Structures are given as structure tokens and as C-alpha cells.
Amino acid sequence: MSLQQSGDELVVSEDPLHPANLIPELCRGFYQLGWVTGTGGGISIRVGDKVYIAPSGVQKERILPAHIFVLPFPQAAPSPHGDRVFLRRPSLNLKESACTPLFWNAFDLRDAGSCIHTHSQNAVMATLLWPGDVFRISHQMIKGVRLGGMGKALSYLDTLEVPIIENTPNEEDLKDSMAEAMVKYPDAAAVLVRRHGIYVWGSDWEKAKTQTECLDYLFELAVKLKAANIPLVKDESN
Ligand SMILES: CSC[C@@H](O)[C@@H](O)C(=O)COP(=O)(O)O
Numbered sequence: 548m549s550l551q552q553s554g555d556e557l558v559v560s561e562d563p564l565h566p567a568n569l570i571p572e573l574c575r576g577f578y579q580l581g582w583v584t585g586t587g588g589g590i591s592i593r594v595g596d597k598v599y600i601a602p603s604g605v606q607k608e609r610i611l612p613a614h615i616f617v618l619p620f621p622q623a624a625p626s627p628h629g630d631r632v633f634l635r636r637p638s639l640n641l642k643e644s645a646c647t648p649l650f651w652n653a654f655d656l657r658d659a660g661s662c663i664h665t666h667s668q669n670a671v672m673a674t675l676l677w678p679g680d681v682f683r684i685s686h687q688m689i690k691g692v693r694l695g696g697m698g699k700a701l702s703y704l705d706t707l708e709v710p711i712i713e714n715t716p717n718e719e720d721l722k723d724s725m726a727e728a729m730v731k732y733p734d735a736a737a738v739l740v741r742r743h744g745i746y747v748w749g750s751d752w753e754k755a756k757t758q759t760e761c762l763d764y765l766f767e768l769a770v771k772l773k774a775a776n777i778p779l780v781k782d783e784s785n
């Protein structure tokens with residue numbers, strides 16, 4: 548099969564910033580942070596009408612460009628068998644990430660250019676220490692996080708809100724509750740999944756990565772503040 552017919556030309560590039568090269572590199576970085584160990588977590592990048600997605604259930608720090616799936620955006624109507632439409636599939640027997648419908652929430656509902664999923668223990672601890680449906684923090688360094696993940700940067704004086712949804716045994720079943728949380732909290736840059744992790748998006752991969760890092764810093768800080776009995780939201784009267 549020629550390059551043209553297989554779609555391999557969509558993942559072969561010498562440009563280090565090509566999504567097929569970036570996804571493996573970023574996943575190696577996330578692995579070092581403990582965000583994508585045990586095959587969990589991942590990142591998807593959308594450039595224009597193409598979405599690049601990693602395979603499911605593989606060691607994310609060992610992904611190669613040849614393992615990347617490319618899907619059309621917007622999503623093409625599924626085949627009569629209900630199968631997703633791909634512009635390019637790896638020749639190996641791999642399946643696209645189970646997070647695909649959740650990444651798609653960020654593309655559809657926020658027009659995001661990238662979405663990151665981590666199993667960061669800081670995020671998981673935040674979902675357990677704050678049992679309600681939203682995590683809130685104020686008067687901390689929240690300036691790296693943007694309104695809705697896409698708009699202007701938050702100010703020191705804003706209160707950052709991240710909705711929390713309940714986990715399900717199958718990743719795909721989170722799609723609707725994640726979408727509901729995104730509609731209910733239009734200013735949120737991420738959705739936490741209780742006892743599981745977080746989905747963070749941005750207008751491009753750099754902004755999604757920056758916001759994932761900022762939020763993780765805040766969750767780690769929040770866990771320490773809780774241990775020290777310091778409230779996360781400052782009382783404006785003192
Ligand atoms: C051990 S991870 C559980 C997975 O279902 C999922 O939550 C995840 O983070 C990664 O899914 P994947 O399909 O490997 O990309």
C-alpha cells in the first residue's frame with residue numbers, strides 16, 4: 548500500500564511540533580510526572596479538521612508516531628455498523644483511546660485544540676477531600692488558568708471552580724456527565740472525575756499543558772492547606 552492510500556503521510560513528519568511527534572513526547576513528560584502511569588491518561592490534539600489520538604491500553608510513555616490515530620473533525624457519521632470513521636489507523640492491532648468521546652466533548656463544546664487526561668494523585672485527592680460537585684479555590688496563583696479553558700486568564704481575585712463528576716467503570720460512560728458539567732460550569736477549564744483523575748483542555752496543546760500544570764499545582768497545594776486546616780476560599784472580610 549502506498550503512503551497516500553494508508554494515510555501514513557498524516558503521521559510522518561520531521562517537524563517536532565507535528566501532533567504525531569508531539570503526542571509521544573508529551574506523554575513521556577506526563578509519565579515522568581506520574582500522570583499517565585499504568586497505561587492511563589493521555590492527550591489528544593486537534594489541528595483544524597484533524598484530530599490526533601493515542602492508542603488505548605498501551606504504555607503511554609512508549610507511543611510512537613506510527614501508533615497515532617487520525618480522525619476527521621467534525622466527526623463523520625458512523626458506518627452502518629456504528630464504527631467510528633478514521634482518516635488513518637495504525638497497521639498494528641490497536642484501538643483508539645477510550646477517552647476519545649471525552650476529548651470530543653472539549654472539541655465540540657469548547658472548540659478546544661487539545662485535551663489532556665491525567666490520573667494525577669493530586670487531582671484524585673482533591674476529589675476525595677471535597678465531596679461535593681465542585682472544587683473551589685481563591686487567592687492563589689490561578690493566573691495560568693483561563694476562563695472556560697479558552698478565554699482570558701483568571702485573576703488573583705477570581706475564585707477558580709472545577710466541577711467534579713462521579714466515575715464509571717467504563718470511560719465512555721463519562722461522556723454525558725462530563726458534557727453536563729461543562730454546560731453547568733461554562734467558566735471551568737477542566738472536569739475532575741472522582742477517584743479517577745481530570746480532563747483539562749485549551750485552545751492548543753501548549754495552553755492545555757500549562758493549565759494542566761497550574762491546576763495540578765493548585766490541587767497539591769489544596770491537599771496541604773486542608774491538612775493544615777486552612778480554608779481554600781479566603782473570607783473577603785479579613
Ligand atoms: C488504567 S486506565 C483506565 C482507562 O480506561 C482510562 O481511564 C484512561 O485513562 C486511559 O484510557 P486509554 O484507552 O488507555 O487511553
Ligand SMILES: [Zn+2]
Binds near residue numbers: 666743
Ligand atoms: Zn483515565
